Amino acid sequence: MQAAPAPKTIARYVLGATIADGERPCVLGPTPLSRSNLRRRVAERASEFLDAGMQTDEFVVVLCGRGERFWIDLLALWVIGAKPVCLEPEVADDHAANVVDLTSPRFICAVGDELPASLAALDSLDDSDRMGSPSATLRDLPWVTADHQPELAGLIFTSGTTGLPKGVPLSHEQLVMNALATRDRLRLRRDDRLMIATPFRFISSISHFIVTLMCGAAFHGVETTLMPKDLVDELAAARITAFGGSPFHCQFIAMAGTERLPDLRWLMSSGDHLPSSMIDQLLSAFPDLELHVVYGMAEMGGRICSLPPDDVERKKGSVGLPISGIELDVYGEDGEPAPAGEIGELHVDGPFRFTGYLSNPSANEAVLGDHGFHTGDKGYRDDDGFIFLAGRSDSVFKRSGLKVSSQVITDALKDLPEIGDAFVRPEPDSMEGHVPVAYLVTWAPFDRTEVVRRLRDVLASNHIPKRFVEVPSIPRTGSGKVDRRALNAVIDAVES
Numbered sequence: 363m364q365a366a367p368a369p370k371t372i373a374r375y376v377l378g379a380t381i382a383d384g385e386r387p388c389v390l391g392p393t394p395l396s397r398s399n400l401r402r403r404v405a406e407r408a409s410e411f412l413d414a415g416m417q418t419d420e421f422v423v424v425l426c427g428r429g430e431r432f433w434i435d436l437l438a439l440w441v442i443g444a445k446p447v448c449l450e451p452e453v454a455d456d457h458a459a460n461v462v463d464l465t466s467p468r469f470i471c472a473v474g475d476e477l478p479a480s481l482a483a484l485d486s487l488d489d490s491d492r493m494g495s496p497s498a499t500l501r502d503l504p505w506v507t508a509d510h511q512p513e514l515a516g517l518i519f520t521s522g523t524t525g526l527p528k529g530v531p532l533s534h535e536q537l538v539m540n541a542l543a544t545r546d547r548l549r550l551r552r553d554d555r556l557m558i559a560t561p562f563r564f565i566s567s568i569s570h571f572i573v574t575l576m577c578g579a580a581f582h583g584v585e586t587t588l589m590p591k592d593l594v595d596e597l598a599a600a601r602i603t604a605f606g607g608s609p610f611h612c613q614f615i616a617m618a619g620t621e622r623l624p625d626l627r628w629l630m631s632s633g634d635h636l637p638s639s640m641i642d643q644l645l646s647a648f649p650d651l652e653l654h655v656v657y658g659m660a661e662m663g664g665r666i667c668s669l670p671p672d673d674v675e676r677k678k679g680s681v682g683l684p685i686s687g688i689e690l691d692v693y694g695e696d697g698e699p700a701p702a703g704e705i706g707e708l709h710v711d712g713p714f715r716f717t718g719y720l721s722n723p724s725a726n727e728a729v730l731g732d733h734g735f736h737t738g739d740k741g742y743r744d745d746d747g748f749i750f751l752a753g754r755s756d757s758v759f760k761r762s763g764l765k766v767s768s769q770v771i772t773d774a775l776k777d778l779p780e781i782g783d784a785f786v787r788p789e790p791d792s793m794e795g796h797v798p799v800a801y802l803v804t805w806a807p808f809d810r811t812e813v814v815r816r817l818r819d820v821l822a823s824n825h826i827p828k829r830f831v832e833v834p835s836i837p838r839t840g841s842g843k844v845d846r847r848a849l850n851a852v853i854d855a856v857e858s
Contacts, residue, residue, distance in 0.1 A: 372515055372537040373440035377401055377500060379576045389430045390582035390600060402498040407438035409504055414487060418443035419512040421465035425472040426562035427451040427585055431489045433571060435471045443506030446516040448563040457527055464529055464721055517720060518565060518660055529720035536663035536714040541572045543686040547668045548654060552578035556604040559584045559593060559611060561840035566632050569664035570606050590614040597623055604628035608842025609636045612644060619647040630654040633842030635751060637773045638678040657681035661716040661735055667749050680748040688712045692743050693733060705742045705752050709733035759788040759796045764824045771798055774820050780806035783836045785844050797828035804832055
């Protein structure tokens, strides 16, 4: 008799949710899949992996940029007990070499010839369009036995906005527990069609995919960079009812409104801070919108906090409350719990805690301690326990002895009609210690005197930027966060 799959494997939860209504849409896009077809494709791919000699518990490189085939490979690798290493197709040479050194993979799931030498040397497993068994029930899949199911579900890498990306190990238990808690918060419907426009290798995309299928809804992923009109056109053409993306995407959805997007009923913002003004625009454009604001990290296997729609208006600017299984605390500079309203360092712990980056003891020493995982984010908890972010650790600093939050300044700048995008960071100053400097993408002629005058109406004097620098763009990662390494190159080009 076929051995039963290990109870905690994430593939069991995802594919188990596809049993009912097998012909209902499951994965949308150029090559849509029903729920039964997804199981058949996964079964066939898992058998191909085993025929190629793939072993349980080995790392396998999986490139995104391949549409639904990425998700098929991810599920198939989980079925046989292998550990996917998710990378972007345009991965840098040094990053690729580091990945190979860390994981010693033999196989790569990829298409195309232009790969770094370290990845090109791996055995390529060509994509298959075969469907496999006509039935492909859960028992038909070549599951790894419970005795051999590895704890680790794979490896993803941080976005590397400030250095070489670090490998984040994800366990099956971590993914399962996070997905179940997230599913309960997000309240997707079985008839929803959820779209993301984020590279699939990001934890936000993986979380979206898992949770969508566990809810019985249909998933539509788009990895190509979409211009505002293309984004709106894709949402309308696919009759999308739910969208998950960054505040960058949200601004264009707000501009479109219900006239262009009559089917949209649900929206989730993640990856970067969603300003109060953007919330107002979204709710004005979509009066019945179910708006979720979430905060998450790869290190925690997906989501950390979520702000329910019922609280969005009264708790604008908050990322909500921790999901089930997450313990989040704010600590002051003295290492003691910070009182309500006081900005401190955010630390996360709980049953599915982060246990450390792969083979990186120096990084682990910096982020793991008595209070759990040090997220690198600053924020505070209000009297009701809701969490508000204040930016990364280096974005809250002192100017002439007074605390300054770069996030507060950035939000104020983005509220100005001539500012298309903004990023504020502290820079050394001989008189004041550190001062805020604003980097701006402008949509209209920039008048420094007028901008400062308007900022003084909403900001304390110590929050007024010392300098304003216009840049052609503010590079962002696929998850919507500012890519600081790329931004430094833009700034150097402007100021040289």
